[in-house]
Amino acid sequence: MSALFESYTLRSLTIPNRVWMAPMCQYSAEAFGPNAGVAHDWHFQHYGARAAGGTGLILLEATAVSPEGRISPYDLGIWNETQVASLRRIVDFLKSQNTVPGIQIAHAGRKASTAQPWNGGKQVDESAHGWQPVAPSPVPFAEDDRTPIELDLAQIKEIVGQFRAAAERALAAGFEVVEVHGAHGYLIGEFLSPHANKRTDEYGGSFENRTRFALEVVDAVREVWPADKPLFFRISATDWLDEAGEPGWTADDTVRLAALLKEHGVDLLDVSTGGIAPKVTIPVGPSYQVPFATRVKEEAGLPVAAVGLITEVEQADKIVANGEADAVLLGRELLRNPSFARLAARELGGEVHVPAQYHRSV
Numbered sequence: 001m002s003a004l005f006e007s008y009t010l011r012s013l014t015i016p017n018r019v020w021m022a023p024m025c026q027y028s029a030e031a032f033g034p035n036a037g038v039a040h041d042w043h044f045q046h047y048g049a050r051a052a053g054g055t056g057l058i059l060l061e062a063t064a065v066s067p068e069g070r071i072s073p074y075d076l077g078i079w080n081e082t083q084v085a086s087l088r089r090i091v092d093f094l095k096s097q098n099t100v101p102g103i104q105i106a107h108a109g110r111k112a113s114t115a116q117p118w119n120g121g122k123q124v125d126e127s128a129h130g131w132q133p134v135a136p137s138p139v140p141f142a143e144d145d146r147t148p149i150e151l152d153l154a155q156i157k158e159i160v161g162q163f164r165a166a167a168e169r170a171l172a173a174g175f176e177v178v179e180v181h182g183a184h185g186y187l188i189g190e191f192l193s194p195h196a197n198k199r200t201d202e203y204g205g206s207f208e209n210r211t212r213f214a215l216e217v218v219d220a221v222r223e224v225w226p227a228d229k230p231l232f233f234r235i236s237a238t239d240w241l242d243e244a245g246e247p248g249w250t251a252d253d254t255v256r257l258a259a260l261l262k263e264h265g266v267d268l269l270d271v272s273t274g275g276i277a278p279k280v281t282i283p284v285g286p287s288y289q290v291p292f293a294t295r296v297k298e299e300a301g302l303p304v305a306a307v308g309l310i311t312e313v314e315q316a317d318k319i320v321a322n323g324e325a326d327a328v329l330l331g332r333e334l335l336r337n338p339s340f341a342r343l344a345a346r347e348l349g350g351e352v353h354v355p356a357q358y359h360r361s362v
Helices: 043-054 080-094 152-173 187-191 212-224 251-264 290-300 313-321 331-338 342-348 357-362
Strands: 007-009 011-016 020-022 059-063 100-106 176-180 233-237 269-274 304-305 327-330
Touching: 007 233, 007 327, 020 342, 043 059, 043 080, 059 080, 059 176, 080 152, 080 313, 100 152, 152 176, 152 212, 176 187, 176 212, 187 313, 212 233, 233 251, 251 269, 269 313, 290 304, 304 357, 313 327, 313 342
Parallel strands: 020 059, 020 327, 059 100, 100 176, 176 233, 233 269, 269 304, 304 327
Antiparallel strands: 007 011
């Protein structure tokens, strides 16, 4: 059998194959009112189609732990019970299709309060349902962004508590995997990177201090997330600032943090890159982020999923078969082709769940 279609077990959870869906924001929830952050029919059909297509694990998009933690006013949220009920409908359908439901919980930090990408993606003010962003330090992401408010110690503890509460709500909604979003220059990544973190207290300066917030969030989530369910962490393995000679988060830092995350109960590292600074030169190409995942797997001994321009069946299969990663997380390719897993299984001789209504396609 193709390695891509071997099952994979973390703790007591068995995922039926190694074709997984990466979190990708849809920016399609209501922005304000009682249904702000609530999943609706767009989200149901979007995730349902990929489940019916044979995807083994689906990680729902960055879902905010608080209203201020949204990337845009149109993001999903998980800070109230109305949102939980809307997510439960999606979870139930994913499970009916033999797909493992997961969710990424997140806080956008200084990159919050932006317009939808198709509306320019720039930060918006209160007139467009925006708000004042917060961050480790009063350093804006881009020159024309608002200067974020520096979080004080009490606010940091409050956000740790919001992540804990989000994990409890994710469990109530029926998710089997929760992923903490520490990548792409959002709040946790801002604490990690010296490019964004200029603090001089216990949350800034040294590696130990800059990783403190991330580990506190992981500990808080692990406290309430059942011991038999896996916990993922998404990381930007590098800020890509090395070549420019600027201080930033590096691959060496990632390997070092991965070992700590393993000690703190993280079961798999979802390895991406970039996002802390605009206008950074990134050598984008097929599988360009896979070597970072492989290095974590080999040096930190933590299971990994690879992501980034993985678009071909043979490419995905080789990544898993060669031991470069334990699974592949597909993003844009699953937007283009919701049935990638089913088509790959047919090509490679693997097996996936096929809805009875689609048996004629096998």
